[in-house]
Amino acid sequence: MPTLFPATSALLITRPGYDPRLHTPVSLALRRGRWWEDPTNEDNFRFGKEGEGAGAPVEMLLTVSVHGNEQCGLRAFNALLDNGFFPASAVKRELQDEDVLGFYDELLLHRERERERTAADAGGGGAELSANLQHTPALPPPPPRGTWPFGWDTLTVVLGNPHAVPVGKRFVDVNLNRLFRKEVVQEQVGERLKNRTSGPEKRGDDQAFPKPVELALVPTLAYLISHSSAHLDVHSTSSPTPAFSIPHSAPISKAFCSGFPVDYSVQGMLDVQEGTTGCWAREVGMGVAGTVECGQHDDEETYLKAVDVIKHFLSINRPSSSPSVSCSPSPSSCGPSSPIGPLPTRQASHKILQCTSAVHCKPGFRYVSTPPPSAFAYISEGEVVARDDKGDIKCETQGGAFLIMPVAPQLVHDGEEAWVWGVEAEAQ
Numbered sequence: 060m061p062t063l064f065p066a067t068s069a070l071l072i073t074r075p076g077y078d079p080r081l082h083t084p085v086s087l088a089l090r091r092g093r094w095w096e097d098p099t100n101e102d103n104f105r106f107g108k109e110g111e112g113a114g115a116p117v118e119m120l121l122t123v124s125v126h127g128n129e130q131c132g133l134r135a136f137n138a139l140l141d142n143g144f145f146p147a148s149a150v151k152r153e154l155q156d157e158d159v160l161g162f163y164d165e166l167l168l169h170r171e172r173e174r175e176r177t178a179a180d181a182g183g184g185g186a187e188l189s190a191n192l193q194h195t196p197a198l199p200p201p202p203p204r205g206t207w208p209f210g211w212d213t214l215t216v217v218l219g220n221p222h223a224v225p226v227g228k229r230f231v232d233v234n235l236n237r238l239f240r241k242e243v244v245q246e247q248v249g250e251r252l253k254n255r256t257s258g259p260e261k262r263g264d265d266q267a268f269p270k271p272v273e274l275a276l277v278p279t280l281a282y283l284i285s286h287s288s289a290h291l292d293v294h295s296t297s298s299p300t301p302a303f304s305i306p307h308s309a310p311i312s313k314a315f316c317s318g319f320p321v322d323y324s325v326q327g328m329l330d331v332q333e334g335t336t337g338c339w340a341r342e343v344g345m346g347v348a349g350t351v352e353c354g355q356h357d358d359e360e361t362y363l364k365a366v367d368v369i370k371h372f373l374s375i376n377r378p379s380s381s382p383s384v385s386c387s388p389s390p391s392s393c394g395p396s397s398p399i400g401p402l403p404t405r406q407a408s409h410k411i412l413q414c415t416s417a418v419h420c421k422p423g424f425r426y427v428s429t430p431p432p433s434a435f436a437y438i439s440e441g442e443v444v445a446r447d448d449k450g451d452i453k454c455e456t457q458g459g460a461f462l463i464m465p466v467a468p469q470l471v472h473d474g475e476e477a478w479v480w481g482v483e484a485e486a487q
């Protein structure tokens with residue numbers, strides 16, 4: 060049984076009999092149609108429940124260790140692999156870091172050709188394909204899942220930052236999870252394409268990676284996020300914290316994130332952060348996407364939480380006959396309909412907070428109390444939490460606010476968030 064790392068930095072798990080090259084995930088069709096035009100339209104989320112998208116393939120993406128010192132997701136996934144969580148019949152393909160993009164590129168090209176061919180067979184014009192969902196020809200549906208115990212067809216698991224994991228650092232040169240911005244992705248994809256068309260030469264092991272090393276990782280991850288049906292990014296925090304999920308602004312992402320076995324969902328966090336994997340999912344209209352912070356980096360509880368969180372992720376859209384399904388099959392009880400089928404209902408104990416602003420570490424940053432306030436502590440209006448060279452940093456929210464994801468005092472990086480402020484969300 061392959062272990063994700065150090066044996067490989069990416070693994071593709073496919074159910075038996077399913078050829079990923081022959082089918083188009085529903086998320087791709089979504090992005091070509093209504094989603095782009097009006098991302099807030101609830102009709103988007105009915106896709107896959109009835110009509111066009113029903114029975115479409117479901118291709119899952121799990122990213123772990125996008126920050127190299129956050130290894131709970133990596134450990135958890137390897138434990139699931141080692142303990143027979145996936146049936147022996149599952150087809151596994153190891154992908155080395157440099158191969159991932161090439162493989163998916165080939166996959167997408169193949170699918171495009173299939174679509175064009177199908178359109179030509181149907182007498183339609185290939186040129187219309189991308190213009191409107193109504194012109195999208197149907198590809199042959201994937202074969203039935205049979206005894207496959209999951210509600211998905213493929214799972215791609217990627218070690219986010221393979222340079223930083225071996226050295227146990229958040230990042231080597233720059234924070235990878237702030238690079239998923241349109242201009243950076245476009246530039247890096249351009250670089251990658253240029254290098255590919257200029258010749259087949261591959262970077263030798265003896266050649267140093269260009270700096271910053273994280274830039275070269277951006278195209279692959281951005282590409283995978285853009286082309287998955289559902290994405291989970293597993294993280295941990297520098298200070299102790301209850302586990303929480305971070306959706307992006309689409310209702311479907313909020314519904315997805317509120318189903319995880321965690322204490323809180325923090326909405327609006329991606330409005331005060333830039334360039335995270337979640338920001339990119341929002342940018343490309345990938346609705347069923349979210350991040351989960353499982354707890355403090357090296358805590359054993361954090362690892363156990365990551366196991367639960369990943370198991371939950373891999374159980375969504377599970378056949379209703381499965382005994383471990385955590386959702387009523389009735390779509391109306393499961394919040395907005397999802398392109399990948401019903402999402403589990405919200406956890407009863409789950410609190411939903413709305414992020415209002417972020418505090419950034421600036422020169423001279425230090426907390427005023429030892430230990431600093433704990434995660435999700437309620438801070439009164441006017442209470443001073445920290446100081447920097449410019450003066451006091453206090454809670455300015457009328458009526459007070461929750462302090463979310465405080466940075467550990469010994470891990471302060473200038474420019475990064477010290478914490479974010481949140482209040483109870485009004486509409487849940």
Ligand SMILES: [Zn+2]
Nearest residue numbers: 126129294295
């Ligand atoms: Zn992180």
